[in-house]
Amino acid sequence: MINLTINDQKISVPAGSTVLDAAKKLNINIPTLCNHPDLCIAGNCRVCLVEQKGARTLIAACAMPVAEGMDIHTNTLKVRNARKHVVELLLSEHRSDCTKCYKNQKCELQSLANEFAFGDTIFLDLVEDHPYEIDRSSPSFIKDDSKCIRCQRCVRTCSELQYISAIAVANKGAHQKISSFHDRPMSHVVCTNCGQCVNRCPTGALVEKTYIDQVWDAIYDPDKHVVVQTAPAVRVALGEDLGYDPGERVTGKMVTALRQLGFDSVLDTDFSADLTIMEEGTELLTRLKKALVDGDKKISFPMFTSCSPGWIKFIEHKYPEFLPNLSTCKSPQQMFGALAKTYFAQKRKIDPSKIVSVSVMPCTAKKYEADRPEMRDSGYKDIDYVLTTRELAVMIKQAGINFKNLEPSHYDSIMGDSTGAAVIFGATGGVMEAALRTAYEIVTGREVPFNNLNITPVRGMEGVKEATIKIEGCTDDWKFLEGAELKTAIAHGLTNANKIMRLVRQGKSPYHFVEIMACPGGCIGGGGQPIPTSMEIRKNRMKAIYSEDEHMILRKSHENPDVIAIYSDFLGKPNSHKAHELLHTHYVEREQY
Amino acid sequence: MYQVGTLVKELTEKHGRLRESLMPILQGIVERHSYLTDDAMVEVAKELDISAAEVYGTASFYTFLDTKVRGKYIIRVCKTITCSMKGKGEIIETIEDMLKIKVGETTSDRMFSLLETNCIGWCHKAPAILINDLPYTELTSEKVVEIIKGYMHK
Numbered sequence: 001m002i003n004l005t006i007n008d009q010k011i012s013v014p015a016g017s018t019v020l021d022a023a024k025k026l027n028i029n030i031p032t033l034c035n036h037p038d039l040c041i042a043g044n045c046r047v048c049l050v051e052q053k054g055a056r057t058l059i060a061a062c063a064m065p066v067a068e069g070m071d072i073h074t075n076t077l078k079v080r081n082a083r084k085h086v087v088e089l090l091l092s093e094h095r096s097d098c099t100k101c102y103k104n105q106k107c108e109l110q111s112l113a114n115e116f117a118f119g120d121t122i123f124l125d126l127v128e129d130h131p132y133e134i135d136r137s138s139p140s141f142i143k144d145d146s147k148c149i150r151c152q153r154c155v156r157t158c159s160e161l162q163y164i165s166a167i168a169v170a171n172k173g174a175h176q177k178i179s180s181f182h183d184r185p186m187s188h189v190v191c192t193n194c195g196q197c198v199n200r201c202p203t204g205a206l207v208e209k210t211y212i213d214q215v216w217d218a219i220y221d222p223d224k225h226v227v228v229q230t231a232p233a234v235r236v237a238l239g240e241d242l243g244y245d246p247g248e249r250v251t252g253k254m255v256t257a258l259r260q261l262g263f264d265s266v267l268d269t270d271f272s273a274d275l276t277i278m279e280e281g282t283e284l285l286t287r288l289k290k291a292l293v294d295g296d297k298k299i300s301f302p303m304f305t306s307c308s309p310g311w312i313k314f315i316e317h318k319y320p321e322f323l324p325n326l327s328t329c330k331s332p333q334q335m336f337g338a339l340a341k342t343y344f345a346q347k348r349k350i351d352p353s354k355i356v357s358v359s360v361m362p363c364t365a366k367k368y369e370a371d372r373p374e375m376r377d378s379g380y381k382d383i384d385y386v387l388t389t390r391e392l393a394v395m396i397k398q399a400g401i402n403f404k405n406l407e408p409s410h411y412d413s414i415m416g417d418s419t420g421a422a423v424i425f426g427a428t429g430g431v432m433e434a435a436l437r438t439a440y441e442i443v444t445g446r447e448v449p450f451n452n453l454n455i456t457p458v459r460g461m462e463g464v465k466e467a468t469i470k471i472e473g474c475t476d477d478w479k480f481l482e483g484a485e486l487k488t489a490i491a492h493g494l495t496n497a498n499k500i501m502r503l504v505r506q507g508k509s510p511y512h513f514v515e516i517m518a519c520p521g522g523c524i525g526g527g528g529q530p531i532p533t534s535m536e537i538r539k540n541r542m543k544a545i546y547s548e549d550e551h552m553i554l555r556k557s558h559e560n561p562d563v564i565a566i567y568s569d570f571l572g573k574p575n576s577h578k579a580h581e582l583l584h585t586h587y588v589e590r591e592q593y
Numbered sequence: 594m595y596q597v598g599t600l601v602k603e604l605t606e607k608h609g610r611l612r613e614s615l616m617p618i619l620q621g622i623v624e625r626h627s628y629l630t631d632d633a634m635v636e637v638a639k640e641l642d643i644s645a646a647e648v649y650g651t652a653s654f655y656t657f658l659d660t661k662v663r664g665k666y667i668i669r670v671c672k673t674i675t676c677s678m679k680g681k682g683e684i685i686e687t688i689e690d691m692l693k694i695k696v697g698e699t700t701s702d703r704m705f706s707l708l709e710t711n712c713i714g715w716c717h718k719a720p721a722i723l724i725n726d727l728p729y730t731e732l733t734s735e736k737v738v739e740i741i742k743g744y745m746h747k
Contacts, residue, residue, distance in 0.1 A: 159644075159647075164644065165643065165644035165646055165647050166644065166646055167646055168644070168646040168647045168649065168650030169650050169654075170646075170649060170650045170653040170654070171653045171654065172653075172654050179646065179649065179650065179653070180646050181631075181634070181635075181644070181645040181646040181648075181649050182631055182634075182645075182649050182660065189645075189646065190644065190645075592639070593635040593638050593639065593644070593645040
């Protein structure tokens with residue numbers, strides 16, 4: 001342990017801690033900007049300057065390791081003036097059109113400016129003379145360089161968490177900027193649209209592309225029937241933007257709020273998550289059968305899940321030779337979209353051309369996914385608009401709804417029923433667990449041999465998880481699987497995905513079935529979720545997801561009554577011709593660089 | 594045109610495929626071909642298994658690693674104070690007149706580019722220019738014309 005004093009208070013912290021860590025333990029607040037709990041130390045914004053007695057210059061608290069006998073002061077006049085100038089200099093290169101900015105009142109730079117209560121600044125405004133560009137090319141997010149303070153959180157996110165490095169620091173000095181390869185539009189580079197950078201940007205330089213106005217227009221159009229679906233991870237995070245602590249389940253209140261906003265049908269992506277399990281589970285078993293019984297050499301393992309559009313774009317760019325290994329199942333969002341304008345329209349006797357299909361997702365990549373040309377199997381654009389969790393919170397505030405006082409209510413029927421298996425899709429390992437709950441039962445006629453259906457080996461925040469399920473007591477149809485060990489792996493965050501993909505490319509993967517989610521923690525840590533995020537926040541959301549599962553009466557996808565009904569009334573059976581037409585898709589090889 | 598793939602392979606054999614090999618590889622390309630084409634940067638990214646944006650980020654940081662089209666001979670005129678006082682302006686005018694290009698431009702035959710540079714350490718013999726790696730000092734208009742003529746006939 002290292003002993004030091006901060007503002008004359010003694011503290012002991014483990015060696016390797018930073019001055020910032022030590023100050024936190026003493027409840028001393030040091031402002032930060034480039035620092036982020038998920039990322040490596042950068043120390044480039046200089047907002048966290050503190051004074052060390054005996055040192056010649058001020059030091060950056062976030063980057064300075066503690067040393068024995070350090071005497072730190074965080075609140076001297078020298079510190080105050082230095083921090084003030086640092087923030088003023090950042091502001092001199094930041095377009096401060098705060099009242100018109102999408103991040104107004106959610107901007108970390110704005111909060112700091114507020115803290116220092118600037119009047120007139122002594123620095124020149126350099127923004128006007130600089131030819132800044134706004135890149136609106138991605139359907140998922142907007143990159144506005146005039147608001148960028150070059151803290152490089154986005155660069156570190158893209159490289160450390162996602163192994164993409166779609167953006168890097170280019171040029172130097174006054175010309176320094178965060179740039180894609182040769183400043184190409186973000187829609188034309190290797191970017192997965194995951195939005196993890198958006199989630200970590202402290203200013204309005206990276207924000208989601210919002211479709212709030214288009215959704216309001218649809219809601220107020222008496223001619224339109226506006227259908228909304230909500231992803232599993234939204235219900236455990238939305239509360240954070242509406243006054244709750246992380247980890248609060250607000251499912252029922254959210255449903256009530258959606259009705260009050262004016263959506264005509266409030267339905268659940270969880271329904272199509274259950275449907276995904278039926279389709280994907282059947283696909284896995286069929287692949288196993290083709291490989292083991294029919295000796296089909298074209299079938300290769302592992303099979304990869306296909307729910308995460310960020311992951312899909314990653315493999316399309318980086319490992320296109322393994323596209324045949326991807327499940328052909330569309331994501332739950334897109335399955336829902338294809339059914340809303342076919343099955344749902346027929347059942348409810350609504351002209352599908354009058355349906356506007358909106359989804360609320362923890363995700364920015366879903367905006368891109370909805371725009372993919374393949375996603376028009378209903379004969380229309382299957383999903384018209386995708387809103388993030390954050391955008392839904394904005395709409396709820398715009399409508400003047402007092403969220404905390406709402407009475408909870410239930411989703412509409414037909415495509416609103418769901419099970420616990422569907423809700424855990426929102427956490428890393430959840431799709432695997434849901435698939436195993438159903439597939440094991442199809443093969444053996446018995447429930448998975450885990451206490452209370454909780455397949456704990458696939459749960460948790462470890463980057464790459466493995467689980468082996470021994471299949472015993474197969475029914476006659478599945479005798480060829482008797483005694484087999486189904487080897488599975490789960491990765492979340494694309495850096496972890498890449499670890500598995502390297503193994504696969506080297507031919508060293510022992511796995512049959514692999515679940516991959518592009519975002520850290522899975523969808524609960526998605527790029528469209530409330531800001532801020534951290535491991536602690538993601539863990540709270542994850543806990544809430546599993547508690548939501550435990551509170552469901554039905555916890556296996558194949559028991560979902562709406563799913564049973566759609567197979568008997570419309571689709572026939574899993575992987576039927578009709579199911580393939582509407583619920584499955586194909587992938588595109590993309591440029592690697 | 595040159596086979597960028599072959600050159601990059603050659604350079605990675607020589608310098609290795611680690612992140613720290615990036616600089617000598619980029620320098621090696623520029624040494625042979627004046628500037629980094631998009632293809633060249635992508636090729637380097639592939640060989641080192643890093644992103645093209647990272648290669649571009651590094652290249653764009655360094656003035657001598659050009660990512661814009663440059664001629665076979667890059668003339669860099671020192672723009673710092675001593676050279677300015679000793680007639681840098683006249684040198685630039687002379688070269689502009691002779692090559693019919695402005696500072697920052699490249700001749701249409703891709704033979705010459707004219708750029709300014711920060712101090713190159715020849716203040717005691719100002720004004721000075723660099724043509725690729727070679728310094729020329731104590732210049733006059735007449736001298737610079739002769740020097741460039743020499744390059745034209747190379």
